Amino acid sequence: MTTTTTTGLGEAPALSPKDFNSGLKPIWCPGCGDFGVLSGLYRALSTIGRPPHEIAFISGIGCSSRIPGYTTAYGFNSVHGRALPIAQGVKLSNPDLLVIVAGGDGDGFSIGGGHVAHAVRRNTDLTYIVMDNQVYGLTKGQLSPTAPKGLKTITSPFGSLEDPINPLLYVLAYGAGFVAQSTPADMPGMTSILEEAIRYPGFAFVNIQSPCVTFGQEEQQVRAQKTHMKPLASLGHDPSDLQKALELAGHYGTELYTGVFYRNPEPPLSYDRLIRLRQDEMAKQARPRAQILDAYLQK
């Protein structure tokens, strides 16, 4: 139900999680962690208060990349691994939009891995949510770039010989201003992290350990996560401490830390804001359409 509340800025409709639910039935397996992420996202978005039509939700390919379609926002379920470049095109074209990017570990850190570093260093104001399950679920159980060494899958039947990528260290190393991890095993925590990430005025990364009930390992299921997850707050971690954040992130794969690893206490102006400043500064040099070619006239 949509109700109206009075804010200092005038009448604005208050939004409820339902306002973001498209009603389309997800294709996910029953018990999939992505259901939790979706519901956390509905709640986070209702708190943010931007109406669905001002949100662009961009994804690649994979089970989790189907997520935009289950929201009432504008969505673009694009091609495998290219959500970040597409999302940057959207945000830089219209910085007034709230732009969220989502996908899986394969989409983000394997086929699309080359784009992550550049999205981070540009610091476009995007929220990038990776639903990390260490397996390729949509194609039925192949090895993923975050899968632990030794894991047996249908494409590594004798055990993987490769070390996994560490998504947390990866984005921290390139200078991301907001890096967090959570799990649907902690719905209130995940919801508030998503909200915080969306509010962060720059590139924000949230790794969600979202279990695959069909092809995932036993210890990564919600029940197991509940017993071994460790909230960073309970360790007394200060999210403005980058060195400590790097150290803690190094334990990806062995420890399930939840919460904010790093939040830049003084966020610099994001890329889209800098671009807008440049555009404003140069706008007075624009020529009328009919005079564009005059620049080439020889006088």
Place this chain on the structure above:
Amino acid sequence: MNTTVDDLVLGMAGSGGDGVVSAGESLLGALSAEGYHAMMTKSFGPQIRGGESSCRVRVSTRRVLNPGGALDVAFALNWEDFFRFGAELTLSADTVLIHEEKAGPPPETLGARGIVPTQILSVPVTEITKQSAGTDKAKTSVVLGLISGWFGIPAESLKRGLRKKFLSKGEDVLAANDRALAAGIAYAEAHPLLKPRTLEKTTAPPGSKMLCDGNDMCAAGALFSGVQFFGGYPITPSTEIMQTLSKEIWKYGGVVLQAEDEIAGIGAALGASFAGRKAMTATSGPGMALKTEILGLASIAELPLVIVNVQRGGPSTGIPTKPEQADLYQAAFSAHGDVLRPILAPTCVADTFAITVEAFNVAEHYQTPVILLSDQEIAQRKETVDRIDTSKLVVEERLRPQGAELEPYLRFRKTESGISPLSQPGMAGGAYQGAGIEHNEKGEPSSSGVMHAQMNAKRFDKLAPLSKRKDLFEITGDLDAPLALVSWGSSAGVAREVLALARSRGVKAKLIVPYLVYPVAEEVYADFFASVRAGLVLELSHQGQLYRILRMYVDVPKGVRSLAQSGANPFRPAEVLEKLLEAAKGAGIR
């Protein structure tokens, strides 16, 4: 006796620091400012930076169609570099050969090449520079002064050009170059030529000519169309499009994103189009290969996008600095699934502007990716272009939903034209899911064969009116002729000259040049070929790609043959004419 000429070809060569290319550019700028027609081509040694370089400038009171033959004036700053460019800087007995005194008299190799110019002038260029400017860094200005003094090229324009060029270097440098220019002119006046030759005054008003290359006109056409996003990755010979837009686009509220790779470049551009902005990318063949997956996404998501491919020699790295027209198959057929992507092609520097505007119009109108196939020859040749009348050019905007179309909004609504109103994030009531997955009218995923067939039909049918557009073809010559030429892109320039040559000999012939290369406009060609019994399809590709694509769709008369050769081998009009006449003879045309 002083002769007045209406056409002059100058060539210069020197080593890296001599600034011959810079001198050529100054000369070209001054000539075009005066209203002359001019064209400049450059050649470099194998090491592009710091090595030897040469340039040719052709100037005329009439339109310049090609770089010309043997030089009228040759300038050698040292002999070694000069002879490295023997193929570009050909001499005749009539050439005025000027050399730097310090380089010594012409070596015997000059005579060994068979032709020795009758006028050879030794000029102490370095000495004059040092004496006038107080430094040897203004050699270029002395050379320009000599050319101005001897051949009647207005000194005022040269001076203005040099002042513009050195503006940021401070008053001392400006003054030094002024003195060097004046010293060059004074030397020339004190040492008249044996057979003086002066360039005829042009009647064209000063300031009536543009000086540009095809990449300039592509960037300008995009700005004229209202482009607001460029995403791309540097690649020869397309990079100048991104460079120009990097200077300009911000003024118009737009963005250039130099992406991390070719895929991200087109991805970001498609994102911008999804967000409602006019967007483009530019590349060459290898980059095009990388962009292919997202081209498919643009087609199924029905989003407008302009993709420029400035063709070069291929495959792979091939010959990045020379033209070829062998990416036509790639543009037409490098698709997964059933896809039709319009391909447009400019044929010269000037028409690149209007064809780029057309590419944006087609993309926006039909909500489709459009491939603009230019090539290195057009893209990087700098020449004077008459002022383009832009008052009749139309700029189209995409169809956006309004009123009842938003209640409810169906992104892929079936309409009579097949074109569905397209919303964009931020538009209330217009939210939808764009996707690479097949979908129903609402945009929801569908794996139904019936739906797939309907959507394929929609995506093809909406483009049907395009191939009926006769204005995207140039048909010239004798319309009932049995002899025909077909050509596209930069080769069309040669075909035009061959047509004129043939008709000047009383041979009835005609020419068709498609600006819309694909889809093949079957009816337009059927009409054109109705009277034809023989002819040539002229293109720079080993396989004859246009010829073969035409045969896929059109009953090309048996006597029409392919005249195709690999890129980097310019066609010679006289040879093409011979082949055309042979084809006519073979078909019994007299």
